[in-house]
Amino acid sequence: MSGLDRCHNVEDFRKMARSRLPSPFFHYLDGGADDEWSLRNNEAAFSRYSLLPALARDKGEIDLSVTVLGAPSSMPVMLSPTGMTRLFHREREIGVAKAANRAGLFYSLSTFGSTTIEDVAAANPGPKVFQVYITRDRNITRDLVERTRAAGFTALAVTVDTPTPGNRERDLHTGMTMPPRLSLASLFSFARSFGWTLDYLRDQNLSIANIDPSGAEFEAGGMSPVQYANHQIDPTISWADIEWLKGEWGGPMIVKGVLGVEEAKRAASAGANAIMISNHGGRQLDQCPAPIESLPAIRDAVGGDLELIVDGGVRRGTDIIKARALGADVCAIARPYLYALAAGGGKGVDRLLALLRAELERDLILMGKNKFEQVSAADVVMSPA
Numbered sequence: 001m002s003g004l005d006r007c008h009n010v011e012d013f014r015k016m017a018r019s020r021l022p023s024p025f026f027h028y029l030d031g032g033a034d035d036e037w038s039l040r041n042n043e044a045a046f047s048r049y050s051l052l053p054a055l056a057r058d059k060g061e062i063d064l065s066v067t068v069l070g071a072p073s074s075m076p077v078m079l080s081p082t083g084m085t086r087l088f089h090r091e092r093e094i095g096v097a098k099a100a101n102r103a104g105l106f107y108s109l110s111t112f113g114s115t116t117i118e119d120v121a122a123a124n125p126g127p128k129v130f131q132v133y134i135t136r137d138r139n140i141t142r143d144l145v146e147r148t149r150a151a152g153f154t155a156l157a158v159t160v161d162t163p164t165p166g167n168r169e170r171d172l173h174t175g176m177t178m179p180p181r182l183s184l185a186s187l188f189s190f191a192r193s194f195g196w197t198l199d200y201l202r203d204q205n206l207s208i209a210n211i212d213p214s215g216a217e218f219e220a221g222g223m224s225p226v227q228y229a230n231h232q233i234d235p236t237i238s239w240a241d242i243e244w245l246k247g248e249w250g251g252p253m254i255v256k257g258v259l260g261v262e263e264a265k266r267a268a269s270a271g272a273n274a275i276m277i278s279n280h281g282g283r284q285l286d287q288c289p290a291p292i293e294s295l296p297a298i299r300d301a302v303g304g305d306l307e308l309i310v311d312g313g314v315r316r317g318t319d320i321i322k323a324r325a326l327g328a329d330v331c332a333i334a335r336p337y338l339y340a341l342a343a344g345g346g347k348g349v350d351r352l353l354a355l356l357r358a359e360l361e362r363d364l365i366l367m368g369k370n371k372f373e374q375v376s377a378a379d380v381v382m383s384p385a
């Protein structure tokens with residue numbers, strides 16, 4: 001796959017993904033909810049903080065490594081869960097999971113992934129997370145937890161910000177459907193994305209691989225498998241259900257989708273070991289704070305009780321350093337690796353992660369540091385409004 005050497009940052013991968021994907025899939029990946037204010041603000045909020053360069057630096061190797069939930073990560077970046085990765089490249093979740101493993105980073109598989117828990121575990125022996133939804137039929141969640149344990153995943157992440165799907169208007173404009181349907185409107189974009197369409201013809205399996213649509217409700221309801229999986233997300237979960245999940249799982253648990261101080265405290269009481277401060281990449285409630293904006297108050301409130309993962313809008317090494325300075329343990333990315341996957345499969349993800357690593361190393365040197373863990377609150381200033 002050529003052309004990857006022309007990608008030098010996330011925006012370059014984004015442009016390449018746009019040129020390769022049928023437009024309904026590009027916009028499904030790229031878009032957010034309502035007016036996409038939160039989507040834009042997730043990135044923009046990072047630029048309200050600045051970093052201080054410094055002269056002095058000890059000699060010695062640059063060390064970006066961190067520990068996340070007791071497991072090593074070669075740099076402070078995790079790969080967030082994303083559903084239906086097969087839409088973007090034939091290598092699907094396997095391509096991303098292998099690239100994460102090569103880079104020594106946590107990979108997260110979504111409940112809505114197009115690859116099974118077991119296949120991801122076989123492809124990636126390193127640290128990994130399974131993201132689960134609490135389903136109306138609790139036996140589905142129970143079964144997913146059991147399979148996650150048997151497959152040797154490091155942690156379970158429960159997403160709590162999706163009681164109903166966000167209003168993604170780009171999908172309405174492009175006619176995005178799951179599974180994709182060939183309409184007159186989409187025909188042109190499929191023909192234009194010749195490489196993608198050829199790949200699709202070779203492997204048309206776009207199923208949600210971990211939820212078996214065989215329940216009585218599915219049989220009776222006339223729903224598609226994707227509609228059935230969406231319908232299964234329980235919109236009424238409470239903190240008692242999170243406690244229940246922790247009891248079922250017993251291992252390290254992340255609550256994903258927290259932005260407020262009170263919710264963060266409740267997550268800790270319900271048994272979370274970490275939270276992903278996240279607004280689902282601006283795809284759910286629009287007009288909510290950016291994760292980086294919520295971080296300082298949450299760190300103040302929870303002290304050292306929770307590991308904090310900033311998830312949303314992270315595009316540069318400098319964003320990751322700002323997050324650390326404001327109290328995060330690690331950052332998570334989703335769209336950046338999906339753009340890279342669409343641009344060039346697992347090799348694209350390798351290149352993206354290598355670029356992020358090089359940025360982080362260079363930025364640390366420019367800030368007079370050897371180790372990522374030396375970054376502190378003294379290194380960041382709030383930019384004048």
Ligand SMILES: Cc1cc2nc3c(=O)[nH]c(=O)nc-3n(C[C@H](O)[C@H](O)[C@H](O)COP(=O)(O)O)c2cc1C
Binds near residue numbers: 030131313332333
């Ligand atoms: C195409 C796409 C699919 C996603 N699917 C899921 C999912 O199945 N479960 C989940 O918890 N989050 C999902 N997310 C949200 C991401 O895990 C993550 O929270 C968010 O995208 C981070 O923001 P970023 O894309 O700016 O890095 C998805 C995001 C995208 C872009």
